Amino acid sequence: MxxxxxxxxxISRRQFLKYTxxxxxxxxxxxxxxxxxxxxxxxxxxxxxxPGTSLPTPTVVSxxxxxxxxxxxxxxxxxxxxxLLNKHPYADALVADLQxxxxxxxxxxxxxxxxxxxxxxxxxxxxxxxxxxxxALMTGAYQTWVYGPANWLxxxxxxxxxxxxxxxxxxxxxxxxxxxxxxxxSGKPGEAPGQGDAKQWALPFGFEINSLSYNKQVxxxxxxxxxxxxxxxxxxxxxxxxxxxxxxxxxVRGSRSWATIHPGFLSAYTCYHARDFDxxxxxxxxxxxxxxxxxxxxxxxxxxxxxxxxxxxxxEVGNDLGAGKSxxxxxxxxxxxxxxxxxxAAGHIGWAPVAANPDDPxxxxxxxxxxxxxxxxxxxxxxxxxxxxxxxxxxxxxxxxVEGDQVDPVRHSVANHPKVVAKLKQKYPGYLESFxxxxxxxxxxxxxxxxxxxxxxxxxxxxxxxxxxxADVKASLDExxxxxxxxxxxxxxxx
Numbered sequence: 173m174x175x176x177x178x179x180x181x182x183i184s185r186r187q188f189l190k191y192t193x194x195x196x197x198x199x200x201x202x203x204x205x206x207x208x209x210x211x212x213x214x215x216x217x218x219x220x221x222x223p224g225t226s227l228p229t230p231t232v233v234s235x236x237x238x239x240x241x242x243x244x245x246x247x248x249x250x251x252x253x254x255x256l257l258n259k260h261p262y263a264d265a266l267v268a269d270l271q272x273x274x275x276x277x278x279x280x281x282x283x284x285x286x287x288x289x290x291x292x293x294x295x296x297x298x299x300x301x302x303x304x305x306x307x308a309l310m311t312g313a314y315q316t317w318v319y320g321p322a323n324w325l326x327x328x329x330x331x332x333x334x335x336x337x338x339x340x341x342x343x344x345x346x347x348x349x350x351x352x353x354x355x356x357x358s359g360k361p362g363e364a365p366g367q368g369d370a371k372q373w374a375l376p377f378g379f380e381i382n383s384l385s386y387n388k389q390v391x392x393x394x395x396x397x398x399x400x401x402x403x404x405x406x407x408x409x410x411x412x413x414x415x416x417x418x419x420x421x422x423x424v425r426g427s428r429s430w431a432t433i434h435p436g437f438l439s440a441y442t443c444y445h446a447r448d449f450d451x452x453x454x455x456x457x458x459x460x461x462x463x464x465x466x467x468x469x470x471x472x473x474x475x476x477x478x479x480x481x482x483x484x485x486x487x488e489v490g491n492d493l494g495a496g497k498s499x500x501x502x503x504x505x506x507x508x509x510x511x512x513x514x515x516x517a518a519g520h521i522g523w524a525p526v527a528a529n530p531d532d533p534x535x536x537x538x539x540x541x542x543x544x545x546x547x548x549x550x551x552x553x554x555x556x557x558x559x560x561x562x563x564x565x566x567x568x569x570x571x572x573x574v575e576g577d578q579v580d581p582v583r584h585s586v587a588n589h590p591k592v593v594a595k596l597k598q599k600y601p602g603y604l605e606s607f608x609x610x611x612x613x614x615x616x617x618x619x620x621x622x623x624x625x626x627x628x629x630x631x632x633x634x635x636x637x638x639x640x641x642x643a644d645v646k647a648s649l650d651e652x653x654x655x656x657x658x659x660x661x662x663x664x665x666x667x
Contacts, residue, residue, distance in 0.1 A: 243339045248555035249278025255559075256298060256309040257283050258291040261510075262378040262542050263310065265576030266563060272571075273562050279555055299324040299547065307550040308559060313354050313365070313541045314434075316373035317620050321359040326546040327371035331557040342561050346583045350615035351376045355543050361621040361665050362453045374543035375564040376582035378572075381537045381610045382439040384524045385493060385508025386500040387517055390416065400535075402440050402468050402528040405502070409476025412499045421476030423498040426484040428636060430628030434618070436502030436526075437635070438538040441465050442617045443528035448627070449619040453666045455653035457631065458646065465528070467645045470638050482636050493517060502526060504540065505607065506579055509600055523606035537614040541582075580607060623663055627656055 257263040263285060270281050284306075286294050292315065298306055299319055311319065319325045331337055332344055344352070353366025355374045363370075384405070386398060394415060399405045409421025425432040438448075444465035447456045456462060473481055478492065490507040492498040494515030501507065505523055512521040525535035544563055546556050562568060566585055572578030574591045581587040587607070596604040618624065634652045637643045660666045 243341075245277045245339070245558070248552070248558060251278075251552050251555040252280045252282070253307045253552055253556055253559055254305060255281060255283035256295060256306040257285040258310045258542075259285050259287045260310075260542065261577035262572070265572035265578045266377075266568075268576065269568055269571055272568070273559065276562070277555075277558055279558060281559065295319075299549070302549050304547075304549045304551050306547050307552055307556040308544055308546050310377070311374055311543050311545045313374070313376075313543060313616060314430075314618070314624055316355065316543070316545065317357060317622065317624055319545070320357060320371060320373040321622070324548055325373045326548050326550075326553065327373065328375065328546065328557070328560070329372045331561075332372065337554060337557055339561055339565070342565060343585075346566065346585050347376065348582055348584060348587070348611065350611075351379055351539065351541060351582050354539065354541055354616040357620050362449065362451070362619055365616055365620060374545035375560055377542045377544050377564060377569075378578050379539050379541040379580050379582055380435075380504035380506050381539055381580060381607060381614050382435045382503060382526075383505045383537060383606050383610060384500055384502055384526050385505065385511070386522050386524065387493070387496065387498075387520055388522045389517075389520045390419070390499045391522075398522070398524045399500075400524070400527050401530045402443075402465070402472065402526075403530060405500070405526070405528075406468065406472045406475060409472060409500065413476045416499070419497055419499055420478050420492075421499050422472060423478060423484065423489040423492050423501040424473065424481075424503065425486065425489055426473070426477075426481035426632075426636065426639070428482070428629065428633050429485070430625050430632065431485065432632040432635065433628045434538055434540065435504060437469060438617055439526065439536060440469065440502070440528035442536040442538060443526070443532060443534070445529070445532070447619070449621070453619070453621065453660060455627075455656040455660075457634075457656070458649035458653040463646050463649060466635070466638070466649060469635070470645060473639050482640060493521065505603065506577075509579060509603060510577070512600060522602045523600075524602070525606050525609045534613055535610055536617070537610045538617045539614050541616075621660070621665060623656075623659060623665065626659060630655060 257266070267283065267285070274280060284294075295309055295311065295315070316325060352375075353370070355376055356366050356370035356372045357363070358368040358370045360368060384398070390412060391398065394412070396408060396411070399408045405422060412419060412421040424436050441462065444461045446459055446462040446465055450456045478484060478498070486503070486507065489501050489503050490511050493501045493508060494511035494517050496516045508521050508523055512518055525537070527533055527535040544560055546553060546560060550556050564582070566583060569578060569581060569583055569586045570589055570592070573581050573586050573589070574595060581592065586592060593604060630652060634648050638645055638648050657666070
């Protein structure tokens, strides 16, 4: 999942340094893979394909209801839009329901869909060249920290607030706040998502909470209690690695990529109250809290991780759980979800929140969000907004969650809908309970800044060095922080 990418073109050197220094790296594969066994959706436009707290009472509306209120869904009838999509179950659910949108609006939609190993390359190329080929696209929230400030995306606030262009049933308040806000940023380095004059660069479409997925058969066999803290995970992983001849204890990502840092690692890191940067945008990976947590992470991998950990991406982590090669993974909850059918471990996977720090009972989870954004170079922006509000609306997302695999739901009403709850409880017992415990403290915990991909890739390389060569953790993190501070200064982000 971590393939180097080309740099963007057609922007100034100043923009490149300040906003898109790593736009090419932004096209490094996103945190969630799509190798879920879903069937590719046929299309004439298909360029490529490859295999807590209680929620509010649902207020879901049907597609028929959407077409019956005073809102004029047919305003842009006859318009044609084109989408750029990543091959993923979320995209599968969208494509399967496109005819509903066309019937409702009279807007024709075609799309190109690419496997994730090339997808962000395609996005960066299209946007940096200012191409009007695509009207809307799938993106990760982290990528908007590059695309948004470079003026490649449209700030959607102007449309959300326009009563003439927004269906009254759209109900922006129905989005889970932490997830919606994670798709917005002011463009000011260091300012948190959703704060200040935050632009809504995209709308969430589906997301992943990082939690523990585990093999219930193995835990029952050894009469093990599901671990909750990082020290408990280490102890359990080491025990299983010793007792099971063909199984190791815990799977986590390890490749030299930003995608190694953002799932389980940053979630546990946040539980230890560690930060990537301080309030002055100085690297904080060598703080006492960061050093304490990183020492435990290195210990966990050495005692209970896979022998070839440095090669592990989303795919290897998930596939090993499904194949019965690992007893646990600390990664996206949907990774366990997809492995709970059609695999050796199918029907035997459980989920649990991780409160990694024994001194803090709260479970914090970093998130990955697949989102939909509008290209600033679209020639059909109003019609594209019609598509975006439909695709992230209640009716379509409910259908995707019930009939497809569009989890985790980004809307309260969908997450709490009886049909969704029944499906998850029947087929994925424990999944919803873990989700509900984690959601209050689940959001993006990284500090937004334009060198995000560079910083996190260097961080992953340092983690590899500490695990494979036994390099001193404190000294290695001091070196990392010094290097990052220099890069931030050289890019003009800090003094």
